Amino acid sequence: MTSDPARAGRTRGATAAPTLHDVAARADVSLMTASRALSGSPKVREEKVKRVVAAAADLGYRRNENARSLRPGQRSGLIGVVITNASNPYYAELQLGAEQVLAGDGMRMLVGNTAEDLDRERRLVADFVGWQVDGLIVVPTGADSSHLAALAGLNIPLVLAARTVDELAVDTVLIDDLGGTRSAVHGLLEQGHTRIAFLGYGMSVPTSERRLRGFEEAHTEAGVPVDQHLVFSGSPAPDAAMRAAAELLQVPRPPSAVFCANNRNTVALMHALKNADIEHRRPQFRVVAFDNFDTADLMPIHLAVVDHDPREMGRTAARLLVERLHGERGAARTVELPTHFLS
């Protein structure tokens, strides 16, 4: 006699997903024995384990993770990953690195893109919380962080990646923007360049600040003043970098070198340089770029690069998160990943 008359009488579509009931019935075992057999509990007779496993395979049974994580204290095994823009290879790599570590720990990833929109970030975080994520990795879009601060109250660990939010005391993974920039610019100054332009449009405010500070510190150390006419940075207007790159070559006393603070700026500059035929007109012109990319060594002018590893950033973020999930209780940690100068 089945102990579940309700289910016995059901007339669901022939293709309803099989449940543990079905497996247990087929293996002629009780529900709990089936449950234990499938979750590898040691105290089940081996013969029954076999029967259950066979039945599950026959039926194509998949444990309903929803029901499982409904029980209190159960982890969902879900991690929310909120990035700003997956079409930027940088963040795509970050996502991939995070997945590498999380998958190794048996966790799955919910992914959302904010497109740098604070409102979408709020909605995504709220949704993910609704899905009972065990933790979140977020590339924060902006300064407002009340929705992120609220996570602490829910006991949901949070790791910030790529950017900080000052008010938030949480684990954070950054690149060594300042150091990487400083030593790259230091190199240019050592080579005797005294008029170096800074091209840094369309970046988040904190990142922009850190890279600009590195630029300035290198100058200070070398005793070379920064000419503010050579500092191009600001809002993310899509073609600001393009215009600035062209303009930069036309200023009264033009620079002999340029530091590009990220990928997009580098590409913009490359176009401008190609148009200006710099390669032949001013062979001494030097460019150093933050962020490496696939075709960097195919550019019309030689590019020295401040390289770093976004995938490692994702991995590190995931590792910090996993440590919290494993009970780590210490103060918030900030990891600065090193950069590598490729001349």
Added chain:
Amino acid sequence: MTSDPARAGRTRGATAAPTLHDVAARADVSLMTASRALSGSPKVREEKVKRVVAAAADLGYRRNENARSLRPGQRSGLIGVVITNASNPYYAELQLGAEQVLAGDGMRMLVGNTAEDLDRERRLVADFVGWQVDGLIVVPTGADSSHLAALAGLNIPLVLAARTVDELAVDTVLIDDLGGTRSAVHGLLEQGHTRIAFLGYGMSVPTSERRLRGFEEAHTEAGVPVDQHLVFSGSPAPDAAMRAAAELLQVPRPPSAVFCANNRNTVALMHALKNADIEHRRPQFRVVAFDNFDTADLMPIHLAVVDHDPREMGRTAARLLVERLHGERGAARTVELPTHFLS
């Protein structure tokens, strides 16, 4: 008197996530009134709605989507997206396009990378089914498809993207590989090139076949024989394209043009051409490449490109899936997205 003594007596951590119970208690309403108020049911007194909404906001209440979708007939609103490699901008864009459409329909995305590993694909699909996904978008890695075929039996709609699996009669989104390649190669033949190389390493078998067929058909139409010594394609050994690109310039009667069947091959060829200083040594040398990329117009030699839109592919896949979820029952559809030739 509360109707839930069990909960009244609990001593969970002070920060356990608030449930509908908590909200109802705080608003001094019954559970169901709270539920209805929050899901916008019309039949609730407005004053109580306000109280409930306020209580929910105070508590930071988030509906537990797990519990919600546990009930039969309820959709989870979760879509599984299985791609081969998020670090390839192509698939990252695909993911982004899918998310665009799905988010617009109020659905969330579980994302997994297979790294072209059939086993990981199987595990991911199984996991996602366990999470009660409403549907799946998959870039299939290989020929074996039993795990995908099984989805039909579970009533879980599947859309394939970027690649087909012959045995599977499911909605599929592809690029017009054949047509795009044929017309591009046609152009080269019209310009009088009669010895055109095909460089196509490291691609999936079906895609590779389609592009090679386009290459051959263009030749047939023009009455020009294909010299098999100029066809370089095969396994995805990481540096095969590199070696072939170098070799290709050294064959007895070298080609006057090259068709690169994808991004990676193009970059490999560009390196070889730069080393060989083709730009100056053989200014008539022509290259046509499948897949556009950011810096295509900065390459050492002019590049004509067969462009297409991976994001649109993601959007289309998601649209097909959403239609199925909305009840579309027709036969499996295959959409071939057009390519655009940029000379």
Added chain:
DNA sequence: TTGTACGCGTTATCAG
């Protein structure tokens, strides 16, 4: 308009 009872699929607990 509001409230009660029940079940979704799973596992912890406790009794056999």
Added chain:
DNA sequence: CTGATAACGCGTACAA
């Protein structure tokens, strides 16, 4: 070693 039962948070069906 095995099984019955309750409970997780929510929404449907029905009763008040």
